[in-house]
Every structure is written in C-alpha cells, then in structure tokens.
Amino acid sequence: MKIENIIDKLIKVIRADDYFNDIKIIKAYPCTIAPTRIATETVALGFDEIRLSSTSVDDSNRSGDLSVFVDIFIPIKMDNSRASEIFARICKCFYVYNILSVSAQRIAVDVNTASYVLKTVFTFNDEIEVI
Numbered sequence: 001m002k003i004e005n006i007i008d009k010l011i012k013v014i015r016a017d018d019y020f021n022d023i024k025i026i027k028a029y030p031c032t033i034a035p036t037r038i039a040t041e042t043v044a045l046g047f048d049e050i051r052l053s054s055t056s057v058d059d060s061n062r063s064g065d066l067s068v069f070v071d072i073f074i075p076i077k078m079d080n081s082r083a084s085e086i087f088a089r090i091c092k093c094f095y096v097y098n099i100l101s102v103s104a105q106r107i108a109v110d111v112n113t114a115s116y117v118l119k120t121v122f123t124f125n126d127e128i129e130v131i
Contacts, residue, residue, distance in 0.1 A: 003128050007045050010068060010094070014043065019089050028071065038115040041082060042073040043090070048121050052128060063127040065100060072118040073110070080107050083118035090120075100125045 007027055014025050020043075028046030048069040052062035070090055072083045087104060104120040 003050075006066065006128075007047070007068065010045055013093050013096075014090060017089065017093055023086065028069070036113070038073045038075050038113045040075065041078070041086065042115075043086065044071045044073070045069070049123075050128075055127060061127050061129050063125075065123055065125055066128060067121050067123040070120045070122060072120065073113060074116040074118075076109070076114045076116065078116075080116040083107050083116055087118055087120055094122055098125050099123065 011025050011027065014020055022041070024040050024042040026042065026044050028044040046069055048067040050064070050066050052064035052066075055061045055063045070087075072086050072090075074080055074083050074086075084107075091102060099122060101123045102120065103123075104118060107116050107118050109115075110117045
C-alpha cells in the first residue's frame with residue numbers, strides 16, 4: 001500500500017457497498033467550508049496513528065501498524081442506532097484487510113454539528129510504501 005492512497009482506497013471500498021449509496025463518505029478535514037449542521041448520515045475517515053519500521057536495510061518499504069479513524073455522524077433528528085448499523089457494515093467492508101484491532105467509543109452528541117457521533121478506530125498491519 002502507498003501511504004498517500006490509503007484513505008482513498010478505504011473510502012473506495014466503503015463506497016463499493018450499495019448499503020452506503022445514501023450515506024456521505026468523506027476524508028476528514030476536507031478543504032471546504034464545514035457545514036454547521038450535518039444534514040445526512042456522514043462517515044469521515046482520516047489517519048489516527050502510524051507506527052512503521054524498516055522491513056530491510058536500504059529499502060523504502062516499511063511495515064507496521066496503521067490506525068485509521070472512522071467517525072460516523074448521524075443527524076440528531078434521526079435514530080442514533082443507525083450509527084451501530086453503519087459501524088457493523090464498515091467492519092464487514094474492511095474484513096478483507098489484515099485488521100489487528102477495532103475500537104469504538106460510546107455514541108455521543110456533537111453540539112457543533114447537531115449530530116450523534118460514533119468515533120471508531122481500525123488498526124491495520126501491513127507493508128506500507130512511504131516514498
């Protein structure tokens with residue numbers, strides 16, 4: 001995997017599932033003005049933590065753990081149980097990868113976006129090309 005393509009690749013995997021046709025899938029912190037309120041179910045992905053080490057001497061490839069956060073936003077007017085359903089479906093999408101761990105926090109209310117948010121982290125182990 002190339003590090004600059006990882007988030008795009010994961011987004012593509014999620015979008016390939018017809019379940020997500022009506023759900024907005026985005027990179028976290030896009031270069032646009034952020035909405036003050038979430039109008040539709042939204043999934044935002046970004047890097048959480050990366051721990052890499054050399055696979056061999058004089059090699060540009062590294063291997064290690066890469067954690068990606070996947071925050072699930074549900075508009076406050078909707079049923080917050082949708083966050084758990086979406087999370088379970090994302091787990092199914094990522095099943096093909098070498099996942100070391102998955103974590104999820106409690107569903108909380110985000111007053112800034114007027115939405116429920118379920119913060120999750122997927123940690124993968126793989127060889128990653130950084131150059």
